[in-house]
Structures are given as C-alpha cells and as structure tokens.
Amino acid sequence: MIxxxxxxxxxxxxxxxxxxxxxxxxxxxxSLSHPFLPDHKFDWDSRKTEKLLSWSRxxxxxxxxxxxxxxxGEKVVGHIHLKNLFHGTLHRAQLGMGLEMCVRGQGFxxxxxxxxxxxxxxxxxxxxxxxxxxxxxLPAKKLYKSCGxxxxxxxxDRLRVGPHIIDDTVMMLKLK
Numbered sequence: 001m002i003x004x005x006x007x008x009x010x011x012x013x014x015x016x017x018x019x020x021x022x023x024x025x026x027x028x029x030x031s032l033s034h035p036f037l038p039d040h041k042f043d044w045d046s047r048k049t050e051k052l053l054s055w056s057r058x059x060x061x062x063x064x065x066x067x068x069x070x071x072x073g074e075k076v077v078g079h080i081h082l083k084n085l086f087h088g089t090l091h092r093a094q095l096g097m098g099l100e101m102c103v104r105g106q107g108f109x110x111x112x113x114x115x116x117x118x119x120x121x122x123x124x125x126x127x128x129x130x131x132x133x134x135x136x137x138l139p140a141k142k143l144y145k146s147c148g149x150x151x152x153x154x155x156x157d158r159l160r161v162g163p164h165i166i167d168d169t170v171m172m173l174k175l176k
Contacts, residue, residue, distance in 0.1 A: 002103070004111050006119075007067035009052055011076065015069065016048050018076035022098045034098075035134075035159045035166070054083060059123055062087040068115050070099065070108050077103050080116045082129065093120055095131040105139070113147050121175050128172055134159075135167035149173045 007015060023034055023042070054065035063084060070078030077100045082093035095116065099109050120126045133140045135154055145151070149171040158168035 001073070002108065003071045004108070004115055005069060005071070007055070007069045007079070009055065011069060012048055012052055014071075014074065014076045015051070015067070015079060016044055018069075018079060018100065019047070019098075020044070022100050025101050035161055059084070060090065060125060062090070066116075066119065068112060068119070070103060070112055072103070078108060078112055080112045082116055082120060091125060092128040092130055093126055095129050109140075109143050110147065113143065117147060117173065117175075127176050128174055130170070130172050132168045132170050135169045141169065141171075144171050144173075147173070 019042075023040070051065070051067070054063055055067065057064040059066075061084075065081055065083035067079055067081040069076045078098065080095065080097035082095055084090060084092075085094055097109070097112065097116075099112075117129065120129055129149075131144065131149065132155075133144065135141075141151070150173070152170045152172055155168045155170070157165055159166040
C-alpha cells in the first residue's frame with residue numbers, strides 16, 4: 001500500500017536508503033536525473049545529521065527544512081523537501097523531489113507535490129516556492145507547470161557532470 005505523509009525522525013535511515021537507490025537511477029529517457037554521476041561518493045552520515053538538524057529548526061530560523069515521503073510498506077520510494085537557503089530568503093522555500101523508477105508516471109509525484117504545496121500555503125511566513133529542474137526532464141517540468149509553477153528562465157550550461165553539459169530551468173510558485 002502506498003502512503004504519502006510527513007517524514008519523521010524515525011524515517012531517517014530509510015530516507016537515506018531511498019536517496020542511495022534514487023541517486024543511481026537514470027532519469028527521463030535514460031538521461032541524468034541528478035547533478036551527480038551514479039558513482040558519486042556522498043558522506044551519508046553527514047547528510048543524515050544535517051537533515052535531522054534542519055527538520056528540528058522552526059521555519060522562522062535560517063536552515064530549516066521539511067520533508068514528505070512516499071512509502072510502499074516500510075520502504076521509502078519517493079520524497080519531497082522544502083528548505084531555507086539563508087536568512088534573507090525566509091519567505092521562500094527551495095523544493096527538491098525524487099521518485100524511484102518503480103513509482104514514476106503513476107500520479108504519486110503530483111500527490112506528493114500537492115502535499116508540500118498545501119503545507120507551505122498553511123505556513124504564514126512562506127510566500128514562494130522555488131525550484132530548479134534539469135531542462136531535459138520534460139515530465140518533471142510538465143508536473144510542476146500542472147501545479148501552478150511558472151518557468152522563469154533557463155541557465156545555459158549551468159552544470160557539467162562528467163561528459164554531460166546540462167541546462168537548468170528555474171521555476172517558481174507564488175503561494176500568497
């Protein structure tokens with residue numbers, strides 16, 4: 001059974017396992033789905049510690065984040081997070097999300113995205129959600145547009161990952 005819900009601190013190990021699996025999967029039409037090569041070395045213990053710390057911060061404080069997860073049984077197969085980048089952007093949330101291949105194209109991404117948007121709209125101090133999406137990821141861009149995000153601009157040659165030159169598109173959603 002698939003469930004979408006806010007992440008809890010007790011989910012952190014399974015979320016990291018999801019991140020490990022997801023980072024190795026290809027994206028749309030076999031392209032890169034992340035700005036990392038599949039063999040990139042991450043410090044998973046530091047990532048775990050950083051996530052837990054940012055979840056504990058109030059959204060009025062620099063460095064906060066909130067995550068929502070898609071679970072199939074006990075296994076996390078998708079996630080979305082909203083986070084603050086620095087003090088001057090406390091009125092904005094930066095969005096990131098990822099679904100494992102086994103649940104893509106089934107409408108779960110939209111449900112996960114709408115849960116995060118609804119949460120953000122309920123927060124008095126948030127006015128915008130920002131995101132970047134790899135320009136070649138057409139299904140993701142279509143999803144974001146269907147939920148009200150507007151395309152602002154595309155950074156040409158923003159990322160270079162191994163032999164890949166990647167354009168990155170900036171999108172925003174006004175909450176209030």
